[in-house]
Amino acid sequence: MTEMTQASNLALHRQLLRQSLEDKQGFWYQAAGLLDWSRPADRVLDDSQAPFYRWFSGGELNTCYNAVDRHVLAGRGEQTAIAYVSPLAGKEYSISYRELLAEVRRLAGYMRSIGVTKGDRVIIYMPMVPETAFAMLACARIGAVHSVVFGGFAASELATRIEDAKPKLVLSASCGIEPAGVVPYKPLLDAALDLSRHKVPHCLILGRSQYQAELVPGRDQDWQQALAGAGDAECVALAATDPLYILYTSGTTGQPKGVVRDNGGHAVALAWSMSNIYDIGAGEVFWAASDVGWVVGHSYIVYGPLLVGATTLMYEGKPVGTPDPGAFWRTIEKYRVKSFFTAPTAIRAIKREDPQGLYAAGHDLACLGAVFLAGERCDPDTLSWATQTLDKPVIDHWWQTETGWPVAANLMGVAPVAIKPGSPALPVPGYRVEVLNEQGEAVGANVPGNLVIKLPLPPGTLCTLWQNDRRYTDSYLSMYPGYYLTGDAGYLDEEGYLYVMSRIDDIINVAGHRLSTGRFEEVLCQHPDVAEAAVIGVEDKLKGQVPLGLVVLKSGVQTRDEILYQELIALVRQQIGPVASFRLVSAVQKLPKTRSGKILRGTMRKIADNQDYTPPATLEDPLSLALVRAALTRLGYADALVRASAEQLP
Structure with a gap:
């Protein structure tokens, strides 16, 4: 990148950031045009109940419609929506948007037939299979609030989430598959249901050939049999402020925190991020090598890519051992992946097994535009190794379960700037990131402190915690009034680049x-x-x-x-x-x-x-x-x- 290009792109990034902060209404009104609305919003930002801000109040839309139906109606039904690759199960196949629509309509129809309606909660405790995405989209289709729990969670952990969400239905599978072997899910689910004081009336179980589950009469139904007789359900119009999902994150009290994401702001933010951050549009292939149980899986395996009509790759496997350190590079080459998202720990695992990068050298990665890393701090050595091995831009970016999409990133789709090892680049439009000391005072450039985000948070971030507004304010908003506390420590340099050094708790006082x-x-x-x-x-x-x-x-x-x-x-x-x-x-x-x-x-x-x-x-x-x-x-x-x-x- 030339100095002139860097200066121009840096100026554009700063301009977009400034516009998003000074004209929130105009900036996000324009971004909302990326979606189809059944009713436009009365107010883009509703601050009448601050600090409980709401985006696109009065607007109505359906997230499933925007992620699936509209692409079929636009004539792209035969395009691949989900490419499924499971080296662990020995399966590999593609699902078109038309096929995805049929599967989601049918599953939503089954849910309606057992009485699941708008506002009801549905727990999804499943492995990395396409049916997990079907389940999320089917909930969104009828207005049910889904809560995905990472497959294989201990029964006690699953039970606490069942008690908190009080679901009418649990969707699960007989088992998951890990490199170490088969993990039976159904016995864990049964134990969790026995532990929970909330009694779930319905469970739908996807059978996998690797483990035969025993169904409980009157409560459990086989997935294929139940759906064979189900009708189809169409999309319902939902308020932009209606909850889309609950995602539990571990709490320090032992009681998990249920992050609540809305429909409207979530869809707008993810659609904006796909084109502006990840440089992905309709028909292009995006791969987030994560799990649907994590926020990355929610945002960038299921919703983000599908909202913009891209092909999303769903992978059941690991970076090494399935069967070798070349698994990621083989898959990128075969499916012509344009943007690839993984965690630094995955790159380090590959680097440990293949320090010379020999497995990558044997594959044609011309399709690959950039690699994005998130989930933990990326050390400069890992960034350097990946950059040299792949000869591609490697983009560190920073966000959290609570934010739902990047807080700081390189805008590869609109204004890519120079990469500084150790930094996830600049704050993303919508986020006013500041660095404060323990007294709440702003510090200067290159001075470390606590990273905070000035309220209001942009669309797509958490609205509150499930049925616990007090805990939301106590956990995130009380330390610095008017700010969201990220829990991370770091600093901003003289160009506005952010450096996230550690969790606040990981600062050592020597x-x-x-x-x-x-x-x-x-x-x-x-x-x-x-x-x-x-x-x-x-x-x-x-x-x-x-x-x-x-x-x-x-x-x-x-x-x-x-x-x-x-x-x-x-x-x-x-x-x-x-x-x-x-x-x-x-x-x-x-x-x-x-x-x-x-x-x-x-x-x-x-x-x-x-x-x-x-x-x-x-x-x-x-x-x-x-x-x-x-x-x-x-x-x-x-x-x-x-x-x-x-x-x-x-």
């Missing part, structure tokens, strides 16, 4: 010096033998806290631990300084992560400090916690009886 775990991890990953790293703050008698690092080495690396550790300590001392007091480091085979790839730093801190903890329901591999405990014990933490100051360690 003898009065506030240091970011993200910065430590960034340095550790620069070592040629390190595939990924996690740093936590642990108790220290002298300094209060000191950093402790755990690293995963690249495949095939052979080095003496003592030499490696001294090199890592020296690297941190060189780049962060002696003030970091970095002397605790160990290698582990794997880091504890959620299934979405987030490293469980909070859980590791509790293990190190001998605090009680409960492994989260989303833990990918229980063995990883045992490996971490052993490493922490070797360093004098976890189960160690006596803890010396880090200064006394060799």
Whole structure:
């Protein structure tokens, strides 16, 4: 990119951001033109009940109609809507928009036949199969509020969500498939229903050949049999402010928080983002390598691509082991994927198994325009490796379950700007991101602080928490009145680029010096033998806290631990300084992560400090916690009886 182009695109990005903040009504009125409305909105932004802002009040539309029906009516019914690839099940097929419409109409008709109507809740506890998307769209079609629970969640976790949402129907499957084997879902569902005080009258079960489920007479119905006799249901007009879905995110009290997304603002924001951020339009292929149980799956496997008439790729598999580190690149080549979205942890897993990028070199990726990374902070080393290996722009961008779509990103469809490693670029139009200190005062460029978003949040973000307005305000709006608290720490540079360094809780206070775990991890990953790293703050008698690092080495690396550790300590001392007091480091085979790839730093801190903890329901591999405990014990933490100051360690 030339300096002139960079300057021009940077100016355009800033202009769009300024316009969206100074003329919210006009900016989002224009964006709403991307959709079909049965009734236009009376007010684009309704602030009469602030801080409970509402978008497109008085407007009516149907999200399913906009995602499916209108594309068929426009003559593109034979275009592929969903390309399904499951190396785990050994299946691969495509579903056209016309076929998708037929499936969704039929499933919605079944729901209507058992009494599910507008406003009723439906729990979806399913694997990565097209029927999961059918279920979400069928709910949207008739105005039912869906809540997708990640398939394989523990029965107790599923039960809390059933009790909170009080669904009239649960849609599930006999099993899911993971690289380690088949995961029976139906026994987990049965246990959850027994635990829940809310008794669900209807369950629809999709049978998979890998596991035969036992149906409970009077409550459970077989998916294929039930739909064979069902009629079709047409779309109902819904208020833009009616809820579309509830997505539960873990809460610190043990009670999950149900993020509520509306119909109108959600559809407008996602349609705008597909073209402006991801550079995707009708007929083009978009792949978000995530799971429908996460917000990424909601926004960018199901709704976003379909709202703009694109082809969405649904993948049941992993980046490695299905069967090798070339799985992603093979799929991109075969399906001519234009924009690819995954998590940094997936790239790190590929890098660990294929550090030279040999698997990517064997595939024609000319179709690929850009790779987008989100879900956790992307360290510059991972960004650099992916860029060099793929010879494509690799775009870090930042958002949350609560926001539903990107807060900061490179607008690849309208004004791509220079990539700065470590930064997800600038705030996206609609978001006024500021950096405040603990006293609520704005800080200057390059000064770290708490990242906040000035209210009102743009369309597509959470409206509130399900049946808990008080918890919504207490959790997100109370610390800094007039602002949404993101829970992340970071800074803005002199050009307006945002840097997200860590969660606020991951700031380490070393003898009065506030240091970011993200910065430590960034340095550790620069070592040629390190595939990924996690740093936590642990108790220290002298300094209060000191950093402790755990690293995963690249495949095939052979080095003496003592030499490696001294090199890592020296690297941190060189780049962060002696003030970091970095002397605790160990290698582990794997880091504890959620299934979405987030490293469980909070859980590791509790293990190190001998605090009680409960492994989260989303833990990918229980063995990883045992490996971490052993490493922490070797360093004098976890189960160690006596803890010396880090200064006394060799």
